[in-house]
Amino acid sequence: MLKISNVSKTFNIGTINEKKALRNISLHLEPEDFVTIIGGNGAGKSTMLNMIAGVYPIDSGVIDLDGVNISRLPEYARAKYLGRVFQDPMRGTAADMEIQENLALALRRGQSRGLRWGISGEEKEQYKKLL
Ligand SMILES: Nc1ncnc2c1ncn2[C@@H]1O[C@H](COP(=O)(O)OP(=O)(O)O)[C@@H](O)[C@H]1O
Ligand SMILES: [Mg+2]
Known part of the structure; x- marks a missing residue:
């Protein structure tokens, strides 16, 4: 079970390049769910996957995987719980x-x-x- 609750992410906060990439994103997936995320260029799809994998820290919200709060775990520690296939x-x-x-x-x-x-x-x- 993957439960993303109210996750937000802004890049380069307080600079001229500030970019609000995710605003209060929530998603709840059960085992064997298959989901396709569709969105225009720059919509935040990759950012959302990066937040789940722990590439960048989230600003707020909670990411819970099988009952474990992984929100604050670094990427290498989350690798124990999830796998990822890259575009490249x-x-x-x-x-x-x-x-x-x-x-x-x-x-x-x-x-x-x-x-x-x-x-x-x-x-x-x-x-x-x-x-
Ligand atoms: N590491 C980053 N630093 C600054 N801005 C970023 C970074 N990653 C993504 N962004 C910005 O966040 C927004 C969402 O990007 P992204 O998640 O890559 O979109 P998508 O994958 O849906 O095309 C874009 O405006 C992008 O420029
Ligand atoms: Mg992308």
């Missing part, structure tokens, strides 16, 4: 690694990781079937 395919993936190795990295999200071989034979079989 070079971001968010390791280009030098195989697709199955990238999938294995994603699968281990939120788990503690040690130093061992990155992908098991069982996982390789599973990915082969899925792909």
